[in-house]
Amino acid sequence: MGTNADKEPRRLPRWRELRRIVPARPRWSRAARVAVAADVGELRRLARRRTPRMVFDYVDGAAEGERSMARAVRAFDRVEFAPHVLRDVAEAPTSVEVLGRRVAMPVVLAPTGFTRMMHRGGERAVARAAERAGVPYTLSTMGTTTAGDVAAAAPGGWNWFQLYVVRDRARNLERLALAEAAGMDVLVVTVDVPVAGARLRDVRHGLTIPPSLRWRGALEAVRHPAWWFDFLTGEPLRFATVEGAPEDMAGLTNLMFDPSVTVADLEWIRAAWRGKLLVKGVQRVDDAKELAAVGVDGLVVSNHGGRQLDRAATPLELLPEVVAAVGGRTEVFLDGGVRSGADVAAAVALGARACFVGRAYLYGLMAGGEPGVTRVLELLRAELVRTVQLLGVSGGVEGLTPDLVRLRGS
Numbered sequence: 006m007g008t009n010a011d012k013e014p015r016r017l018p019r020w021r022e023l024r025r026i027v028p029a030r031p032r033w034s035r036a037a038r039v040a041v042a043a044d045v046g047e048l049r050r051l052a053r054r055r056t057p058r059m060v061f062d063y064v065d066g067a068a069e070g071e072r073s074m075a076r077a078v079r080a081f082d083r084v085e086f087a088p089h090v091l092r093d094v095a096e097a098p099t100s101v102e103v104l105g106r107r108v109a110m111p112v113v114l115a116p117t118g119f120t121r122m123m124h125r126g127g128e129r130a131v132a133r134a135a136e137r138a139g140v141p142y143t144l145s146t147m148g149t150t151t152a153g154d155v156a157a158a159a160p161g162g163w164n165w166f167q168l169y170v171v172r173d174r175a176r177n178l179e180r181l182a183l184a185e186a187a188g189m190d191v192l193v194v195t196v197d198v199p200v201a202g203a204r205l206r207d208v209r210h211g212l213t214i215p216p217s218l219r220w221r222g223a224l225e226a227v228r229h230p231a232w233w234f235d236f237l238t239g240e241p242l243r244f245a246t247v248e249g250a251p252e253d254m255a256g257l258t259n260l261m262f263d264p265s266v267t268v269a270d271l272e273w274i275r276a277a278w279r280g281k282l283l284v285k286g287v288q289r290v291d292d293a294k295e296l297a298a299v300g301v302d303g304l305v306v307s308n309h310g311g312r313q314l315d316r317a318a319t320p321l322e323l324l325p326e327v328v329a330a331v332g333g334r335t336e337v338f339l340d341g342g343v344r345s346g347a348d349v350a351a352a353v354a355l356g357a358r359a360c361f362v363g364r365a366y367l368y369g370l371m372a373g374g375e376p377g378v379t380r381v382l383e384l385l386r387a388e389l390v391r392t393v394q395l396l397g398v399s400g401g402v403e404g405l406t407p408d409l410v411r412l413r414g415s
Contacts, residue, residue, distance in 0.1 A: 035051070035055070035231075035372070035373060036373060036376065038051055039051060039369070039372050039373030039376055039377050039380055040373075040376065040380060042372070042380055042384070044344075044345065044384060044388075045344045045345060045365045045368060045381060045384060048365075048368045048369045048372045048373075048377060048380065048381060049065075049368040049372075051368075051371075051372035051373070051377075052064075052367075052369075052370075052371035052372040052377075053065075055229065055231060055232055055371060055372060056123065056229060056232050056371045057228075057229050057232060057233075058210065059207075059210035059211075059212050060122055060123060060232070060371070061371065062206040062207070062210060062212075063119070063122070063204075063206070063207060063212055064123060064364060064367045064368070064371065065364070066204055066205075066206035066207065066312075067204065067310060067311035067312050067315070068203055068204055068205075068311060068312050068313055068314065068315045069202070069203050069205060069315035070315055071311060071315070072311070072315050072316050073308050073311030073314065073315050073316060073317045073319075074310060074311030074312070074341075074342075075311070076311075076319045077308065077310070077311060077319055077321065077341040077342030078342040078344065079342075080320075080321040080322055080342055080412065081321060081342050081343070081344070081345075081347075081348045081351060083413045083414055084321075084347075084348075084351045084410060084411075084412060084413075085410070085411050085412070085413050086351075086392075086395075086396055086409060086410060087409055087410070087411065088395055088396045088397045088409070089396065089397030089398070089409075090397055091397070092397035092398070092399045093399050094393070094394040094397060094398065094399060096401065097390045097393045097394045097401045097402075098400075098401035098402065098403070099111075099386060099389055099390060099393075099401060100139075100401075100402070101353075101358070101359065101402055103141070103336070103358055103359050104191060104302055104303065104336065105281075106163065108139055108140050108141060108163070108359070109138060109139030109140055109386070110138075110139075110140060110349070110385070110386055110389060110402065111349060111353050111357070111358065111359035111360060111402060112138075112140045112349060112359060112360055112382070112385055113140060113141045113142075113143060113165075113338065113359050113360070113361045113362070114131060114135050114140060114141065114142045114143060114361075114362060114363075114366055115143055115340060115361040115362055115363035116143040116144060116145035116146075116147075116148070116167035116193065116195070116363075117145055117148075117363055117367060118145050118146075118147030119147065120145075120148060120149055120150070120367075120370070121149040121150065121240070121242055122149070122236075122242060123367055123370050123371045124235065124370045124371060124374045124377075125235050125236065125238075125239030125240070125374075126370070126374045126375050127148075127149055127150055128142075128144055128148050128149065128150035128154075128155050128158075129150055129154060129155060129158035129159075130370065130374055130375035130378060131366060131370060131375075131378050132144075132155045132158050132159035132162055132164060133158055133159050133162075133375060134366075134375055134378035134379045134382060135159065135162055135163075135378075135382070136159035136161055136162030137379065137382075138382040138383075140163075140382065141162075141163040141164070141165050141191070142155075142159065142162060142163070142164055142165065143164075143165040143166070143167050143191075143193055143361075144164060144165070144166050144167065144184075144189070145167045146167055146169045146180065146246050147169070147246070148244075148245055148246060149242055149243060149244065149245055150245050151183070151187075151245040151246070152164075152166060152183050152184045152186070152187035152189060152246075153183070153186070153187045154245070155187065156187040156188050156189070163191075164187070164188065164189050165189055165190075165191040165193055166180075166181075166184035166187075166189040166191070166192055166193070167192075167193040167194075167195060167285070168180060168181070168192055168193070168194050168195070168274070169195055169198060169262050170194065170196075170262070170263055170266045170270055170274070171262060171263055172262075172263045174273075177274070177277075178277060180246055181274075181277060181278055183246070185278075185280070189280070190280035190281060191280055191281045191282075191283065192274070192278050192280060192281070192282050192283070193283045193284075193285050193305070194271065194274060194282065194283070194284050194285065195285045195286055195309075196266070196271070196284055196285065196286040196287075197285075197286030197288065197307070197308070197309050197313055197314070198262050198286075198309065198313055199262065199263075199264035199266070200262070201262075201313075202309070202312055202313035202314060202315075204312060268296070268299060271284065271296070271299060271301075272299055275300065275301070281302040281303070282301050282302050282303075283301065283302060283303040283304070283305055283338070284296050284301050284303070284304055284305065285305035285307050285338075285340065285361075286305065286307050286308075286309060287304045287305060287306050287307065288306070288307075288308055288318040288323065289318070290323075290326050290330050293306075293327045293330055293331050293337075294330055294331055296331075296335075297330075297331040297334045297335045301335060302335060302336065303335055303336040303337070303338055303358070304327065304331065304335055304336075304337050304338065305337075305338040305339070305340050305361060306320045306323055306324050306327050306337065306338065306339050306340065306341075306357075307320055307339075307340035307341055307361065308320060308341055310340070310341055310363055319341075319342075320339050320340060320342065321341070321342060321351070321352060321355070321412070322412065324337070324339050324352065324356060324357060325355050325356060325407070327356075328355070328356030332356055336358040337356060337357060337358060338357055338358055338359055338360065338361060339352040339357040339359075339360050339361070340360070341361075343360045343361075343362050343365065344364075344365055345384070345385065345388050346384065346385045346386065346387065346388025346389030346390070346391070346392055347388055347389075347392045348360070349385060349389050350389055350392040350393060350396070350402070350405060351410050353402060353405045354405040354407055354409045354410040355407055355410055356407065362381075362385070365381050365385075366378050366381045366382070368381070369381035389402065393405065396409055
């Protein structure tokens with residue numbers, strides 16, 4: 006027996022009706038998938054498919070058992086919001102003041118080494134994406150592009166420089182001079198790498214810089230031809246600031262960095278650098294107090310993304326204590342575990358001036374080059390706006406307060 010629906014008349018659909026439901030461009034291309042990625046996790050999966058395992062694991066991995074990295078991410082999973090209701094959230098501005106200058110949102114693209122290994126666009130691509138998004142970009146001492154080239158690629162961006170203090174103090178001054186000549190006026194001194202952490206994924210892969218085509222690498226080349234073609238047809242990979250580095254990661258770190266650096270060296274750098282000074286790698290409240298007394302402009306609560314000391318302090322959990330201790334004297338930033346705009350909102354509510362973001366934008370870079378980094382920044386801003394509105398914060402990001410957030414289980 007037929008139903009009433011079977012008796013309804015049928016017709017052929019018109020072309021203009023079909024066009025509304027047919028994608029304007031094929032979704033099976035990598036560029037299309039990057040452009041419509043729903044979150045950073047999806048870009049991570051795209052990056053995993055595009056890049057050789059040893060390159061992906063260099064970004065994705067951490068020290069020893071990778072507990073520090075995992076705990077930093079899980080800390081954001083413990084965040085519970087306490088939203089207001091019946092608030093006017095028609096507008097949700099995201100701009101904030103960082104070190105005396107307005108930025109589009111409380112995000113700083115963190116320094117990362119060997120960036121052109123992930124994609125030939127490297128630091129220049131990241132700096133251009135940051136310039137368009139209106140957020141700072143930090144060039145690493147271990148970068149593969151010079152400070153001058155970054156400044157030329159993004160002349161309107163706010164480009165910062167990150168320094169590892171090396172044994173040869175004259176080299177430190179040379180690097181500061183190059184950064185200053187490139188217009189960089191914020192220096193981020195990383196202090197949590199006296200010796201190399203044990204990054205076991207890199208050890209197992211035998212990672213070299215540049216990546217080498219050993220038998221395992223040859224198999225990876227077959228599986229990831231687009232990455233290898235991109236890598237081999239780009240500029241030869243080199244350390245743009247550091248010269249004469251060995252191939253293995255641990256050897257490079259132990260040769261380059263000075264385990265005898267103390268607060269006295271930081272005071273020496275403070276005297277030599279005319280711009281703003283941030284110290285990255287704070288993992289204790291008493292260290293934060295000592296650094297604030299030196300007169301630094303900002304502290305970055307960070308465990309180096311879990312890439313140095315495993316079982317280190319979890320940045321989000323430590324953040325409120327550091328803010329309570331020194332927040333009235335210096336700006337406090339958070340680094341570690343940030344994967345979404347909601348994460349940024351939680352950190353800002355707990356007192357962070359802004360969040361350093363590293364792995365997230367590298368996933369975008371590996372997945373799709375400069376457009377991939379742009380997509381990460383678009384996602385962070387959209388998620389941040391939505392979170393602020395759902396929290397019922399009328400003043401936008403600058404209205405975020407600690408009462409809106411708690412960490413479950415603490």
